[in-house]
Amino acid sequence: MAKVVGIRFKKAGKIYYFLPGSLDIKPNDGVIVETVRGMEYGKAVISLKEISEEEVVSPLKEVLRLATPEDEEIYQNNEKKEKEAFQICLKKIHAHQLPMKLIDVEYTFDGNKIIFSFTAEGRVDFRELVKDLASVFRTRIELRQIGVRDEAKMLGGLGSCGRELCCSSFLGDFEPVSIRMAKDQNLSLNPTKISGICGRLMCCLKYENSCYECHNTLNKGPKENRVFSEVYDKESQEELRKLVAEEAEE
Numbered sequence: 001m002a003k004v005v006g007i008r009f010k011k012a013g014k015i016y017y018f019l020p021g022s023l024d025i026k027p028n029d030g031v032i033v034e035t036v037r038g039m040e041y042g043k044a045v046i047s048l049k050e051i052s053e054e055e056v057v058s059p060l061k062e063v064l065r066l067a068t069p070e071d072e073e074i075y076q077n078n079e080k081k082e083k084e085a086f087q088i089c090l091k092k093i094h095a096h097q098l099p100m101k102l103i104d105v106e107y108t109f110d111g112n113k114i115i116f117s118f119t120a121e122g123r124v125d126f127r128e129l130v131k132d133l134a135s136v137f138r139t140r141i142e143l144r145q146i147g148v149r150d151e152a153k154m155l156g157g158l159g160s161c162g163r164e165l166c167c168s169s170f171l172g173d174f175e176p177v178s179i180r181m182a183k184d185q186n187l188s189l190n191p192t193k194i195s196g197i198c199g200r201l202m203c204c205l206k207y208e209n210s211c212y213e214c215h216n217t218l219n220k221g222p223k224e225n226r227v228f229s230e231v232y233d234k235e236s237q238e239e240l241r242k243l244v245a246e247e248a249e250e
Contacts, residue, residue: 002056005063006046007033012153014172017055020048021062030067030075032109041067041075041109078107085137089116092132100124103146104154113140119151149174152198159196159204166203174203181205184212 004017005025018033025031029044067075082105089102100120107114114137118124126143133141146154149167156168167174182194182205196202 001050001052002060003048003050004056004060005044005048007031007042007063008045008172009040009042012168012170012172015045016042017051017057017060019060019062023063023066025063025066030072032064032067032071034061034064037108038110038112039064041071074109078109078111082107085114085116088136089133092129092136096126096129096132098124098126098129100126100145103151111139113142115142115144117144117146117150117154119146119148148198149200152196157197159202161204165197171203175206177201177203177205181209181212184209184216 002017003020005020006015007018008015016035018031023031025044025047027044027047031042031044032039033042034040085107086102086105089105093100093102099122100118102116102118104117105114106117114133116133124145130141130143152165153167153171157165159165163169177200179189179194179201182189182201185205185208187194187205194202194205
């Protein structure tokens with residue numbers, strides 16, 4: 001077991017684990033850590049906890065320091081520069097007449113690289129655009145083509161339920177979702193009913209799927225059924241049916 005803290009670099013982004021060292025890190029503290037992209041600013045979202053060796057992505061690195069007021073100022077200045085860079089890149093895309101849609105701009109904390117995320121129907125030859133942007137910003141430029149789910153996550157919005165999109169508010173990773181999940185839950189298979197604003201199957205189909213899998217398994221099959229690696233005989237299945245039914249109603 002390793003004692004770690006969970007750090008996020010973006011809202012609803014993936015949580016990465018770091019060793020706290022001698023630092024007393026609390027949730028929502030700003031921290032500076034070393035990543036593959038160099039030094040980065042992040043927010044602590046999970047205070048000290050123990051994780052198993054299977055959850056560890058080696059090698060675990062230590063948090064360098066708690067963010068200072070100067071670090072916070074650099075981070076805020078980078079956010080302002082990202083907005084300016086977005087407008088400049090839009091003009092350059094239009095000038096080069098490229099079939100691409102700019103979605104997001106991100107400065108690394110040290111300012112050594114700017115990452116432009118975009119969507120496009122197919123492959124785009126953006127070599128001249130990269131040269132143009134490099135001459136303007138005088139730093140390393142990376143253009144990253146993303147999918148429609150990542151686009152929805154970055155842009156945000158409201159789902160058909162009226163709530164903020166799960167992917168842009170709290171989901172760190174995209175879980176696999178299949179049409180089978182909609183069938184198991186007896187939902188309408190009309191694409192407009194079970195698709196999110198990204199045009200893909202809604203992530204929330206996954207949330208209660210395990211409950212329906214358990215329910216469907218208990219309602220059919222032999223004298224004893226194996227559910228979640230546990231074997232239940234017919235007598236104990238009645239209690240489990242009640243539990244599953246209660247969870248399904250919730």
